Amino acid sequence: MSTEKLIFEKGAPGRRTATLPALDIPEKSVETLVPAEFLRSEPAPLPEVSEIELVRHFTHLSQRNFGVDTGFYPLGSCTMKYNPKVNEDMAALPGFARLHPLTDDSMAQGALQVLYELEGYLAEISGMRRVTLQPAAGAHGEITGLMIIKAYHEHRGEHERTIVLIPDGAHGTNPASASLAGYTTVELQSDARGGVDLHHLEQVLAAHEGKIAALMMTNPNTLGVFDENIVEIARRVHDAGGQLYYDGANANAIMGITRPGDMGFDVVHFNLHKTCSTPHGGGGPGAGPVGVAPHLLPFLPGPLPAKGDDGYFWEDAGPLSIGRVRANCGNFLVLVRAYTYIRVNGPDGLRHVSESAVLNANYVVRALQDAYDLPYDRTCMHEFVFSANRQKRHDVHALDIAKRLLDFGVHPPTIYFPLIVAEAMMIEPTETETKETLDEFIDIMRQIAREAQEQPELILEAPHVTVVGRLDQTLAARKPDLRWQPDPVATAT
Amino acid sequence: MSYVPNTAAEQQAMLQAVGVETIEELLSPVPADVRLKRPLALPAALAEPDIKRVMGALAERNADLDHFPSFLGAGSYDHITPSVVPHLVKRSEFYTSYTPYQPEISQGMLQAIYEFQTMVCQLTGMDVANASLYDGSTAVVEAAMLAIGTGTGDILVSRALDPQYRATLRTYAWVRGFNLIEVDLENGATSVAALEAALTPQTKAVIIQHPNFFGALEDVRAVEQLAHKAGAIYVVAFTEPAALALLEAPGEFGADIVVGEGQCLGSPLGYGGPALGIFASRNEYLRRLPGRLVGKTVDDRGQTGYVLTLQTREQHIRRERATSNICTNQALLALAATVYLAALGKTGFRELGEQCLRRAHFAQEHICSVNGFTPLFSRPFFDEFAVTCPLPVEHLNAGLRARGIIGGYDLSRDYPELTNAALFCVTETRTRDDIDALVAALEEIVSDDA
Numbered sequence: 001m002s003t004e005k006l007i008f009e010k011g012a013p014g015r016r017t018a019t020l021p022a023l024d025i026p027e028k029s030v031e032t033l034v035p036a037e038f039l040r041s042e043p044a045p046l047p048e049v050s051e052i053e054l055v056r057h058f059t060h061l062s063q064r065n066f067g068v069d070t071g072f073y074p075l076g077s078c079t080m081k082y083n084p085k086v087n088e089d090m091a092a093l094p095g096f097a098r099l100h101p102l103t104d105d106s107m108a109q110g111a112l113q114v115l116y117e118l119e120g121y122l123a124e125i126s127g128m129r130r131v132t133l134q135p136a137a138g139a140h141g142e143i144t145g146l147m148i149i150k151a152y153h154e155h156r157g158e159h160e161r162t163i164v165l166i167p168d169g170a171h172g173t174n175p176a177s178a179s180l181a182g183y184t185t186v187e188l189q190s191d192a193r194g195g196v197d198l199h200h201l202e203q204v205l206a207a208h209e210g211k212i213a214a215l216m217m218t219n220p221n222t223l224g225v226f227d228e229n230i231v232e233i234a235r236r237v238h239d240a241g242g243q244l245y246y247d248g249a250n251a252n253a254i255m256g257i258t259r260p261g262d263m264g265f266d267v268v269h270f271n272l273h274k275t276c277s278t279p280h281g282g283g284g285p286g287a288g289p290v291g292v293a294p295h296l297l298p299f300l301p302g303p304l305p306a307k308g309d310d311g312y313f314w315e316d317a318g319p320l321s322i323g324r325v326r327a328n329c330g331n332f333l334v335l336v337r338a339y340t341y342i343r344v345n346g347p348d349g350l351r352h353v354s355e356s357a358v359l360n361a362n363y364v365v366r367a368l369q370d371a372y373d374l375p376y377d378r379t380c381m382h383e384f385v386f387s388a389n390r391q392k393r394h395d396v397h398a399l400d401i402a403k404r405l406l407d408f409g410v411h412p413p414t415i416y417f418p419l420i421v422a423e424a425m426m427i428e429p430t431e432t433e434t435k436e437t438l439d440e441f442i443d444i445m446r447q448i449a450r451e452a453q454e455q456p457e458l459i460l461e462a463p464h465v466t467v468v469g470r471l472d473q474t475l476a477a478r479k480p481d482l483r484w485q486p487d488p489v490a491t492a493t
Numbered sequence: 494m495s496y497v498p499n500t501a502a503e504q505q506a507m508l509q510a511v512g513v514e515t516i517e518e519l520l521s522p523v524p525a526d527v528r529l530k531r532p533l534a535l536p537a538a539l540a541e542p543d544i545k546r547v548m549g550a551l552a553e554r555n556a557d558l559d560h561f562p563s564f565l566g567a568g569s570y571d572h573i574t575p576s577v578v579p580h581l582v583k584r585s586e587f588y589t590s591y592t593p594y595q596p597e598i599s600q601g602m603l604q605a606i607y608e609f610q611t612m613v614c615q616l617t618g619m620d621v622a623n624a625s626l627y628d629g630s631t632a633v634v635e636a637a638m639l640a641i642g643t644g645t646g647d648i649l650v651s652r653a654l655d656p657q658y659r660a661t662l663r664t665y666a667w668v669r670g671f672n673l674i675e676v677d678l679e680n681g682a683t684s685v686a687a688l689e690a691a692l693t694p695q696t697k698a699v700i701i702q703h704p705n706f707f708g709a710l711e712d713v714r715a716v717e718q719l720a721h722k723a724g725a726i727y728v729v730a731f732t733e734p735a736a737l738a739l740l741e742a743p744g745e746f747g748a749d750i751v752v753g754e755g756q757c758l759g760s761p762l763g764y765g766g767p768a769l770g771i772f773a774s775r776n777e778y779l780r781r782l783p784g785r786l787v788g789k790t791v792d793d794r795g796q797t798g799y800v801l802t803l804q805t806r807e808q809h810i811r812r813e814r815a816t817s818n819i820c821t822n823q824a825l826l827a828l829a830a831t832v833y834l835a836a837l838g839k840t841g842f843r844e845l846g847e848q849c850l851r852r853a854h855f856a857q858e859h860i861c862s863v864n865g866f867t868p869l870f871s872r873p874f875f876d877e878f879a880v881t882c883p884l885p886v887e888h889l890n891a892g893l894r895a896r897g898i899i900g901g902y903d904l905s906r907d908y909p910e911l912t913n914a915a916l917f918c919v920t921e922t923r924t925r926d927d928i929d930a931l932v933a934a935l936e937e938i939v940s941d942d943a
Contacts, residue, residue, distance in 0.1 A: 004604060006608060007831075017575060017835070017836040018573075018575040018837045018838070018839055020848055021921055024924055024925040030847055033851070034739070034873045035873060039740065039741060043839050043840065044615045045839060046615060046835065046838050046842055047839070048838045049835055049838060051577060054832070055580075058605070058832055059581070062581070062587065063597070064599075065590055065600065066586065066590060066595075067586045068590075071588065073591070080591055083585075083589050085587070085705055090544070092579075092938065093549065093552040094557040095551070095557050096552050096763065096764065098556075098762060100556070100558065100563055100762050100764075103556055104594055104890065107556035108554075108556065109555070110553065112680045113551055113554070116531075125533060136627035137819070137820065137822070138820065139818045139820045142818065147668050172807075172810070172815070176808035176811070176813060176817070179813040179815075180668075180669065182669060200763055225522070226522050228523075230524075230527060231527060238636050255533070257528065258523050258527045259527075259529055262529065272830060273821065280588075281587070281826075282591070282602040282823075282828065283593065283624065283625075283785065284592075284823045284825065284826075285767035285823045285824075304536065323663055323664035323667075324657060324663075324664055326631050327658060328628075328764070328766055329766065331767040332765055332767075332768070333761065333763040343539050343544055344540075346537045347535040348536050349495040350495075353496075353497065355520070356495070356497045358519050359511070360521050366512065367510065379521065379522055403597070404902070411591075412595055417809075433498070434499060435499050435507060463597050467597070468597055469597065469793040469794045469796070471791070472793075473790070475791065476790035476802040477802050480779065480788050481790075482786055482789075482802075483614050483689075484607070484608070
């Protein structure tokens with residue numbers, strides 16, 4: 001079947017799956033306990049399905065979904081590495097999963113120890129002094145980091161620092177976060193080698209003297225290129241009174257090799273759902289811890305895990321803290337998975353992760369660079385960006401190549417990003433793929449490049465083997481249908 | 494163990510294919526002066542059996558709710574999870590997938606989110622719901638920021654909104670530059686008179702929680718009239734979604750935006766996270782909604798399919814002009830909530846609400862039969878209630894801990910004026926034996942003290 005009915009279209013009145021505990025107290029009528037004016041007149045119209053229907057429905061849906069466990073997922077900048085099963089088992093231990101967030105510290109010592117130690121591990125990996133574990137995702141980490149920078153400048157009385165510099169290759173969350181934090185963004189141009197254009201940086205810093213709050217960047221950047229001028233960039237930004245923010249989306253390239261703190265960064269966010277192998281969950285949850293250099297410690301959100309003579313405890317943040325950025329301590333069970341991953345890898349293992357990620361990316365790019373344009377031809381780090389410009393001559397675009405890859409059971413690369421590469425295809429193999437998988441991908445990409453010349457219609461009509469074909473995005477946006485509604489005719493009868 | 498499958502020999506062959514001798518050569522773009530010249534100072538690697546032992550020992554040092562009957566709610570609620578929920582959520586085609594940017598191979602997650610959006614609308618009485626936000630507190634923040642838009646203004650927030658949510662709002666109010674004004678309480682709910690006095694033409698939104706932090710039901714219609722008369726957006730927050738099983742849907746009493754926490758719909762408490770931020774609104778705010786939306790459409794073969802839609806609101810398209818910076822959300826918890834709500838279904842979810850209500854009222858009656866315990870407020874409540882105690886709550890809770898029971902929340906932590914006041918939560922997971930044990934323990938602690 002190529003469609004799966006909605007859960008609302010299944011079942012029958014009176015069917016159900018879950019049972020509740022036997023009522024072992026007197027059954028008082030609801031109306032005697034709460035005035036009728038507060039109550040629903042009808043139960044919410046949720047589905048009425050039996051357990052077998054429910055299980056088959058969601059099993060069928062899972063079969064209509066592609067994950068890392070299904071196949072190769074070289075989605076650039078997303079680090080879709082294998083998600084170890086032991087991480088899942090550790091996060092499901094009742095001592096972690098069944099723990100209330102407001103449990104007295106004395107009864108949550110194990111959880112506090114995990115958080116305390118994880119903070120230390122992340123500080124060591126990034127070269128930062130301390131790390132807040134509250135942010136729920138990378139973008140949440142970005143806004144948190146920018147708030148810390150803002151509080152720092154305000155504390156120094158430098159309220160006129162209202163500009164955040166963002167390279168033209170940056171992730172979309174960077175400008176969105178800066179804007180949310182009340183900053184004006186100024187775009188920095190890339191140079192011919194794909195790094196920050198130092199000359200343009202100099203001009204921008206001079207043009208906005210005294211107004212620079214921060215520069216946000218990834219290194220390696222979204223081209224997969226390590227900006228070798230980073231120390232010079234850091235010096236100039238700091239001389240201009242700005243702070244340097246590290247977007248950790250690409251940290252899988254650097255563990256044990258270099259650290260943002262050693263490059264001169266003041267604030268770092270991690271994406272544990274990328275670098276530390278926690279599953280992406282079909283869109284989340286992630287975790288976006290933020291590390292800071294010593295001068296920014298007073299501004300961290302609180303509370304922070306601490307260790308005293310009587311064990312671990314939550315320590316309130318000081319008076320200069322930006323305050324909370326969410327309720328409770330963060331995406332704790334994601335943090336438990338990341339903690340497990342770091343301890344399983346150890347220091348040598350993490351370095352091996354990054355080195356292998358770099359090797360796999362270079363292996364693929366070198367094997368394919370005669371078939372696709374490589375606008376920035378350099379030794380890459382963990383990912384690289386091809387352009388489909390050559391294929392475009394046959395009217396085959398990056399989108400079409402992406403759709404054709406679906407026919408081979410491969411998740412497409414990130415396309416049309418970064419914006420500085422036309423027809424961009426951003427490929428990140430990750431370290432957890434075998435040589436055979438990479439070789440197979442290379443063969444498929446070469447075949448598609450040949451098809452583009454010889455049978456472009458095969459690509460333009462792709463995908464051919466998926467449960468649905470190309471979907472009408474325009475219709476979806478023009479006539480938004482965002483929820484199921486009962487059929488009025490059927491309901492009336 | 495790095496989960497790197499390729500052996501050293503295979504890696505050597507790959508290096509040769511690349512045209513270099515060593516991995517070190519590939520790292521040459523990283524300048525020497527920023528290279529880490531020592532191993533990371535981290536504990537040595539552990540084999541899988543060893544990490545299980547380490548983690549097992551750490552987990553044992555936490556008071557999990559399977560072993561400690563708990564009367565703690567205060568924003569996080571313990572509800573049953575039918576076995577089908579984790580089994581289906583752990584289908585790895587779901588949990589190892591990324592955000593569904595490639596709809597042809599993501600129909601499963603997209604359809605599940607479409608079903609989630611529908612169920613949220615069914616529970617809240619709203620027209621549209623998004624695919625999730627980080628948690629209840631950040632959902633409230635997003636509602637405030639939608640109301641503020643690109644300008645500035647006042648956001649009125651009830652002091653009976655969860656204290657952690659108010660703290661989060663304060664952080665964002667500072668950075669985003671809007672005024673956050675707290676509205677005082679009367680008898681454990683938002684004071685209608687104080688609200689009326691605080692409303693001005695600058696008021697962009699009124700935010701209340703229902704049931705509120707004290708478990709009490711708010712005067713939702715009076716607040717609605719005042720908010721709308723002043724031209725403000727009426728935001729209703731919730732932390733306990735089980736209340737929506739029994740209580741009138743906020744859409745019925747005039748809410749414009751409904752936000753809240755949905756973690757307990759099928760996902761574990763997990764020491765507070767991951768959580769599930771829920772955001773629903775009336776149609777008129779559709780194009781200002783934060784976060785992802787799934788819509789139904791057709792494919793080139795005429796079949797029904799689902800896609801992420803209205804993406805021009807979002808950061809990856811709109812960049813600095815996006816309605817929110819959110820990218821990664823809590824999709825897997827939205828899936829869990831969808832399976833959970835379908836598993837309970839129309840009658841089961843209603844029954845869940847009834848059980849919580851009955852057990853909480855039974856517990857309140859019995860706790861208040863102990864000498865010195867009286868209800869703090871007289872307002873109707875759902876499954877949580879505030880009680881005045883004869884002793885400091887810290888003292889009571891220490892006594893309960895010694896007896897293996899997790900007591901109520903000490904309200905003086907957030908409301909200094911509420912000394913000796915505890916907030917007890919009783920859901921369907923607390924048996925009569927649990928409640929009897931709590932009451933007996935309270936009696937002992939009080940008489941020991943006398």
